[in-house]
Amino acid sequence: MLSMTTVSNEPIIEVRDVVKRFGEVEVLKSLSMSIARGEAVCIVGPSGSGKSTLLRCINGLIPITSGSIRVQGREVNDPKLDVLALRRKVGMVFQQYNLFPHKTAIENIAMAPLIVLKQDRTEVIERAHRLLAKVRLTGKENAYPGELSGGQQQRVAIARSLAMNPDIMLFDEVTAALDPETKKEVLVTIRELVDDGMTCVLVTHEMRFAREVARRIYFTDGGVIVEDGPPDLFFDHPRKARTREFLEQVL
């Protein structure tokens, strides 16, 4: 597949001083990051450090308390924001797959383009078949999610997101619920996406994968970014004591 976008310096996602509070609990405390078009970044950090919350703020699933998130120039914190238009360009894959259990694999993929985008049926079905082939699941068209393994379900979920033709893909610990073998299938699929030039933001605990695939690693703890940098520098020469402590535990 042709590389559709080249890496440029113009940020596709710009996070500025974002604060998110759930009642009294401050989950994100003035967090900033900038992601370039076609770039893959990994967010790592201990549980409860606000990683998943940050992802959900980027596509407007959760409103932010203060600060600014600009996605392709759209301000997420704008009350007049057309949130559906924002999400159209931002795909998201979840830890628990969240496939629609009453629909087959092919229907799961075709549903949003048909119902939301109201695209032509033959064209959508054809694209759905192509996407299923892309995630190496040809032959599983008519399988229901309950009949698929975790790794297969997750790849259908990736294909389902891609069916909307997003410019950005968010991955929220997508391999956390998988066994090592099926994990690999999913990581290979994501890797191919990154190689295709898709902007990817991955929250992950897979340190080796993060090192291989990411252009930049962000380490979050307690709602702030403790440290960030290119993978080699981040893993081999962490500057902060907290980062070293974390890496010692997970590596």
Next chain:
Amino acid sequence: MQSGLSRISLAGVLFGVMALLLTLAHSALASASTESSAFEELVRWGPLIFKGFLFNLLVATLAMALGTLAGAFLGIGQLSPARPVALGCDWTTQFFRNAPWLVVLFYCIFLIPYEVHLGSVTIPFPAWMKAVIGLALPVMANVSEIVRGAVVSIPTGQWESAASLCFNRRQTLWRIILPQCIKRMLPPWMNLYAILTTASPLISIVGVQDGMTQTRAALTATNRPDLMLPFYLYLLLLFFLYCYPIARATRALEARFAVKG
């Protein structure tokens, strides 16, 4: 397991039939020889009582249909993001769910006029229609709760993934959430129908020709106290034969869905 279930149900039916026969035999022995036997009387009056019983089924089924339709909207309304709508639906649900059916029925008899004029059109409200409405109200409230319960039992991940795929609230509800709810709603809904059917003799107070009214009429006509037990037992058996399979099917569905999750 299947044969075990049918054996139990067979035993239930046999028990009922035997009880009926025993009662008939007992009253036959007790009655004077000049009088006809209880069995003969049952053959004579049975069809009338049976017709009344069919009327119970008709009213219960109509009330179920009406209550389900209204209850579905009320249940979805309870989950509306518009607060006044949600509150209104919640209160309506709670009110009718916690009201005794008989009292609601009384209210309907006295509150609903026997006919309504809409311009030049006159819509009559005969007693049976009032009975249907009176029973449909509590059904509506119960269905409302069944719908609400089923919707909130769907994992939030389904809403999240639908939102991330740009489905709006309405599309999410109708295309993704509610289709998954049907399976969960079916057993409690069938259970409600069985309860409604067994409660339907309440409508005899409206003065319609239901099974209860007809049984009483038959007893008055024969003027024989010894027929009371066999006649009521006959009516009881009719209800049992209709409701028992529903109860069994409900349990079977529950067991099947419980495994699949």
